[in-house]
Every structure is written in structure tokens, then in C-alpha cells.
Amino acid sequence: MLVLAIDTSTPAVTAGVVQFDPESDAGAARALATRLTVDARAHAEVLTPQILECLAESGCNPSDLDAVVVGVGPGPFTGLRVGMVTAAAFGDALGVPVHGVCSxxxxxxxxxxxxxxxxxxxxxxxxxxxxxxxxxxxxxxxxxxxxxxxxxxxxxxxxxxxxxxDMFDLPVAPVETPSPTGLVAVAAQALRVGVEPEPLVPLYLRRPDAVELAARRR
Structure with a gap:
């Protein structure tokens, strides 16, 4: 099973094509290609090119994809929306399920x-x-x-x-952002059994920074 994995919940813009074996428990997800750009202002500009680069590197066509997994946050409004809209668009265009997971x-x-x-x-x-x-x-x-x-x-x-x-007195595990294989690992059970995905619901946890001018005047 080939899975497109996307996350834009952090300043990192992450995309990858992951080979997932639904019959295997250990090591079921293997990244065939990954792209990561750390730029909190570049989500919209770089995400789709990164996806296309991953498809080319892995030797896959979009039609080869079996599912999409996307991080639904929590994350800032604008960046998070870019990833989720892109995932939904790919899923709709290809007719494949889109699974949202907590980043x-x-x-x-x-x-x-x-x-x-x-x-x-x-x-x-x-x-x-x-x-x-x-x-x-x-x-x-x-x-x-x-x-x-x-x-x-x-x-x-x-x-x-x-x-x-480093603000916390704890040993640090060296993982800063979601990876494509991490995203797929969270969705593994749903991918294995082929359940119908729940609607994508972003975890904003608070109102967006940007508001309409009329709302500011109230």
C-alpha cells in the first residue's frame, strides 16, 4: 500500500510517500521519499512541489496512491489549513481515503x-x-x-x-516534528482494516489570529 503523508502543523512543511504493509505489525511503514522545509511562512508555496518531488523520487504516479494521511494539528490556523486542504484535494481527485491524525x-x-x-x-x-x-x-x-x-x-x-x-527539566528525545512514517504509524490500524475515515477536523484549540475587521470593532 502506498500512502501520501502530509503535515503542516509546525513551522516544518513535511511530505512523504510511504510504503505500508497492512499485514505487518513491526516496521510496517517505510518512507520511499521525504521532503521537509522549515519555514513557517512557506507552507502554501512548497507543499505541493514537495509532494510532486516525493512522487517522482519514489517512482510513483499519483494514481498509484492508496490513501492519504494528514496531520490535523494542533497547529496555527493558516499553516494547518494548507496541509489539510491539500490532503483533501488529493484524496478527492484520486478517489482515495484521507485519514486525519493528531500531529x-x-x-x-x-x-x-x-x-x-x-x-x-x-x-x-x-x-x-x-x-x-x-x-x-x-x-x-x-x-x-x-x-x-x-x-x-x-x-x-x-x-x-x-x-x-529545553524549558523543561527532562531528557530530550531527538524528534522535533512529525515524519511521514510517524503519521502513517498513527493511522496504521485504520489503514489495515480499511475503515471509512472520519471527516477532517482541524485541532486549532483556539481562535485564529486573523479576524475580520467587523469582528474587531465589536
Whole structure:
């Protein structure tokens, strides 16, 4: 099974083509091609070219894809919307299912161990998006909060935004953003059984920064 994986929930614009074996549990997802550009203002400009580069590198045509997996956040409004709209457009054009997954879950999947883990990403406004994991499962979050108000305990390690992980007195796992294989790992069960995906719902966790002028005057 060939899966297109996309995430734009962080300053990184991520795309990849992943070979997924629905019959295998261990090592089921293997990236055939990956592109990552770290630029919080370039999501719209670079995402589709990255996807096309990944398809070319992997020797695949769009019609070869069996599914799309996209990170639905939490993330800032504009960047997150770019990835989700692009994923939906590819899914609609190709007639393949589009599975939305929590982007923090994908980071935790990339860490890949059973430690009690805290994952944080940049929420701007001097805040972080966060979630906790135990035994590889999310047990708290996702939510948004100021780093000073987020306790490190009971987590044993932290992963995510490089500019925020050092604010916590925890060992750092070297995973900063969701990878294509991490995204597919989170969607693995749904891909295996072929369930109909739920509608894509972005995890904004708060209102967008930009508002209409009339709303500002109220």
C-alpha cells in the first residue's frame, strides 16, 4: 500500500510517500521519499512541489496512491489549513481515503518507546501545544498552555519543538516534528482494516489570529 503523508502543523512543511504493509505489525511503514522545509511562512508555496518531488523520487504516479494521511494539528490556523486542504484535494481527485491524525501523536510514534513522554510544539503567543503519552498511548491533551504553567512530571522524557523542550527539566528525545512514517504509524490500524475515515477536523484549540475587521470593532 502506498500512502501520501502530509503535515503542516509546525513551522516544518513535511511530505512523504510511504510504503505500508497492512499485514505487518513491526516496521510496517517505510518512507520511499521525504521532503521537509522549515519555514513557517512557506507552507502554501512548497507543499505541493514537495509532494510532486516525493512522487517522482519514489517512482510513483499519483494514481498509484492508496490513501492519504494528514496531520490535523494542533497547529496555527493558516499553516494547518494548507496541509489539510491539500490532503483533501488529493484524496478527492484520486478517489482515495484521507485519514486525519493528531500531529503530536505522530511525534510520539517517532520517539517509539514506552517512556512516559511529554510532546510540545510551538503554539506562538508564547504558548505550546502539548500532550502526554504513557506506554505509547496518549493519556492527556492535546491542549494549549504557557510553558511555565505546564509541569514536567510525571513525564520521563520530552520531544518536539527545539526552542521549547529545553524549558523543561527532562531528557530530550531527538524528534522535533512529525515524519511521514510517524503519521502513517498513527493511522496504521485504520489503514489495515480499511475503515471509512472520519471527516477532517482541524485541532486549532483556539481562535485564529486573523479576524475580520467587523469582528474587531465589536
Amino acid at each position: 503530536l501523536d505522530a511525534i510520539a510514534a517517532d520517539v517509539g518507546d514506552d517512556r512516559d513522554l511529554l510532546v510540545v510544539t510551538d503554539a506562538r503567543r508564547r504558548e505550546v501545544y502539548w500532550a502526554r503519552y504513557s506506554g505509547g498511548r496518549r493519556v492527556e491533551g492535546p491542549e494549549v498552555i504557557k510553558p511555565s504553567e505546564l509541569a514536567a512530571a510525571p513525564s520521563e522524557a520530552i520531544a518536539g519543538s527545539a526552542s521549547h523542550v
